[in-house]
Amino acid sequence: MPTPQLTASPTTTPPPPAVLDVSVWTGTGWTDHQDVLIEDGTVTGIRDHRPGSPGLDGSGAHLLPGFVNTHTHLQQATCRGVGEGQPLLAWLLSVGEHMASVTPESAYLATVAGALEGLRSGTTTLVEHLWPHPSREVHAALLRGLEDVGVRALVGRGIADRPDPSRRWGFDPRLMEPLEDVLAHVDELVAGTRGSRTTPALAVPNPRSLTPEGLRAVAGFAGERDLRISIHLLETETDDVMCREHTGRGAVQYLDEAGFLSDRVLAVHGVALSGEDIRVLADRGAALSHNPVSNMRLGSGVAPVPALLAAGVPVGLGVDGAASNDRQDMLETLRTTAYVQRATHRRADLLGFADVVAMAVDGAGGVLGLPRRPGGGVTVGTPADLTLVRFDRDFGCLPVREPGAALLTTGSPRIVDTVMVDGEVVVRDGRSTRIDEDRLVAALRA
Structure with missing residues (x-):
């Protein structure tokens, strides 16, 4: 069975040369009536608005960089609600049964659905953490889905070398293959994605x-090829135990x-990190992806972000997969990041909009x-991965007294009007320019 055809008719509309007369988030505040200039997919300048300019x-509206979702599992977009309350x-065992039955068709559909849902909440870059899987066709389907949607992505190829069906001291052996085969496949993926957004x-x-x-082999391989590694670490105390x-x-x-x-x-x-663990991560230069909604959904706890x-x-901030969050909504993640830390530390002045958006972007x-x-x-000189929001698309955001506060406390995908990746408009008026959303809905219902 071939993967579904979900792409819309190609558009001939060229990328806009600028976003005009917009309020721009600079990292320290909003600057009104600005023109953000774009050339060859890059932000080339920010100037006071010049009436009559093309763009x-x-x-x-308000313009800010697209968010970076530092952790998700796109293949879970077709198994929402699995294992609820466990x-x-x-x-993990419940979700693992679904992952063991993934096909190229379901992988493609889940990728398109999850990536597009993220785009529609302002996510322009995502870090996909794939479960180990031996099928090259499944990986190819996922890559095709990302390309069709137009999002930027780091795709982590799943890897494990200790089999254990219980998942307590190892990984599901049904989804594993020899370490050298996985690393050879990563080299193929590097060659096959060169020049793309993946x-x-x-x-x-x-x-x-x-x-x-295996740890030494993976670290050495990544170092030789300048590749990144993501790893679930101390989501609960199980890793330590x-x-x-x-x-x-x-x-x-x-x-x-x-x-x-x-x-x-x-x-x-990193929910169960100790003070000494944090010191080691800092000394080694590692980063952490904070996934507050997933951590609450699974009862894992609260990561020590401060x-x-x-x-x-x-x-950075992550949404996690649809089986542990149920949505790919980065605006919800921004709000939850602030609220859960404020509740935990009993401080209403903790993690305001500037702090949280800095984590979500950079x-x-x-x-x-x-x-x-x-x-x-x-920022001038960076890729034109940009999100344009209009608060009047959702009366629940109005009146806007301060744009950052409104985004943090009331923002939802409804206010996301336009999303650009490499200067290309991939979401216009809240809908994909690349995917036929009616076909997508029909495929998901089926």
Whole structure:
């Protein structure tokens, strides 16, 4: 059965040369009535508005860089609600049954659905953490889905070398293959995606899934090829409990003694990190992806974000997969990031809009190898990955007393009007310019 055909009729509309008369987030505040100039997919200038200039009308709107979703599992977009109410290990086994039955058709459909949902909430770059899977056709379908949607992505190829059906000290053997075969496939992915918006990476399910030899092999391979690695780390205390039981060391120490941790590693979740764990991550230059909605949904707890930031660990924001979050809504993640930390620390002045948007745009950018946008503002010389919001698309946001506060406390995908990747308009009036959304809905219902 071929993968569904969901792409819309191609448009001949050229990328706009500018976004005109818009209020721009600079990283420190909003500057009104600006023209943001774009050439060859790059922001080339920001100037006071010049009436009569050609470009996209941004009058009455607000412009900020697209968000970077530092952690998701797109293939879960067709298994929403699986394992609801189950603790983490039981939930993993439930989701694992669905992952074991993934086909190229379902992988493509899930990728399009999840990536487009993210785009429509202002996400222009996503970090896909693939579960290990032996099918090359499944990987090809996912890459095709990303290309069709037009999003920018780092795609972590799943990798594990310790089999264990229980997932306590290893990974599902049905989805594993020899380490050397996986690494050879990563080289193929690097060659096949060159020049596209997709960058291959490596994705480790958790510290329990790789032997010390496997950890060293993955770290060495990534270092030789300048690839990034994402790894679920201490989402709960299970990583520590299992690592201590089998090795006599905590999870972070286990990784560090194998030479795995570095400034190319993105740890995901980090809910159960100790103070010493945080110090080690900071010393090694690793970053953390904070996924607050998923952590609440699965009852995992609250990551120590203020302590991580104080120690110098870069923190980005992630949505996680649809089986543990249910939505790919980055605006919801921004709000939840602030609210859960304020509730935990009993401080209403913790993590305001400027802090949270900086994490969502640039928090883990250095570790991920992305162009830096200091403070999370629109920056000359960076790719034109931009999100235009109009608060009047949702009366629940009105009146707007301060745009940042409105985005943080009331923002929803309804206010996302236009999204650009490399200067190309991939969402217009809240809908995809590349995907036939009616066909997508029909395919998902089926």
